[in-house]
Amino acid sequence: MSGASRTRILLARRPVGAPVAADFRIETAALPQPGPGEVLVRVLYLSLDPYMRGRMSEAKSYAPPVALGDVMVGETVAEIVQSNVPGFPPGDIVRCHAGWQSHAALPADRLQRVDATVAPVSTALGVLGMPGFSAWVGLDAIGRPQQGETLVVAAATGPVGATVGQVARLRGARCVGIAGGARKCAALIEEFGFAAAIDHRAPDFAPALARACPDGIDVYFENVGGAVFDAVLPLLNRFARVPVCGVVATYNDREADRAGPDRLPALMGAVLRRSLTVQGFINNSFIERYEAFHAEMSAWVRNGDVRTREDIIDGLANAPGAFIGMLEGRNFGKLLIRP
Structure with a gap:
């Protein structure tokens, strides 16, 4: 494949607040040649996920x-498309x-085969991949929903939230889902089988959530934080469990954005009085449960x-705009780029 090229999107600068298009740079480069023990792959689907915003920052994190x-x-x-590894022939997904x-040249120990007979291969980046595992293990290890309990999940039409509710x-x-807009709320009930759906953009969001949870909340799967958690906290029952998978509402915050009342005393008081379990987790800490x-x-x-549900956008050049839109809640389902 001599003379061929690949397209790459690079981090051009670190965002201040919300990312913008100028934080990325699109580049054409020579196609890499796989070395010993490596394969050359052609990307079919790229997953866009909220954690990537953290990786654009120099702030201390888990990665x-x-x-x-x-x-x-x-x-x-x-x-x-090209292989120097027995057992990983061209054509394997x-x-x-x-x-x-x-395109990328990668060592074989960084590859996992995808079984196309189970479901479309794109689901390996969604319900059968990292988002699905995050939902499953957050519930299995921390949330532990029981028969008859009430579970609430934010960002409920996303790949994690939708899976949480169904599991x-x-x-x-x-299961009560929180999402943005009437169309997403309708999908929670009609497509995903939630008992109720609440629009976090509605002016009566907090009272509507309380009405949807007349017996309180036993498990709250946290993907968002911010104003959504403010509405959830008073409804948490004694011994409620809160798996914290993400807090996307704060990912674009600047230091000045954090000014305001100190909510920590109210949170810690609730943790004490109601014996709450609030546990953050990174899914790879439970990798032994993956199989x-x-x-x-x-x-x-x-x-x-x-x-x-998948939200597929064609063209690698559209990845920055799609990623920016995802952080604003514009996607509907698992966001994928098809280069």
Whole structure:
């Protein structure tokens, strides 16, 4: 494939507040040649996820930041087009961290085969991938919904939230979803089987949530934070569990944005008085449960017990705009770029 090229999207500068298009740079570069023990892959789908905003920052976190001038990080489903590895022939479909680029040369130990007989290969980046695992393990290890309990999840039409609600329903819980806009709220009930859906943009959001949870909240799966959590906190029952998967409402905050009343005393008082469990988690801390997740979730997807919605955008050059829109809640379902 001598003379061929690839497209890459690099981190051009670190955002101040919300990312803008100028924080990214699109580049054409020579196609890499795989070395010993490596394969060359062509990206079929790129996953866009909220955690990437943290990787654009130098702030201390659970993973190192993307260096300026480097390819933006991201998980992908890709096709092997050239291989120096026995057992990974051209044509195989794999999941890998190729990042925001059309092609990459990667070592074989960074590849996971994708079984196209279970579901469309794109689901390896959604319900059968990191988002699905985050939902499943957050419930399995921390939320532990029980028969008859009330579970609430924010960002409920996203790939994590929609899976949380459906898995909790299968565990016997009554599920209330929080989403932005009438169309998303309708999908929660009609497509995903939630018992109720609340629009966080509505002026009566907090009272509407209280009406939807007359017996309080036993499990709150946190994806958002901010004003949504402010409405949830008074409704949490004694011994409620709060798996904290993300706080996307604050990802674009600048220091000046954090001015305001100190909410920590109210939170800690509630934790004490109501014996709350509030636990943040990174899914790879539970990687030993991945095989159990994949077996159970694959069966649910195959028989239709768990459904998924994808928001696919064509063209790698559209990734920055799509990512910016995702942080503003404009996507509807698992956001994927098809280069």
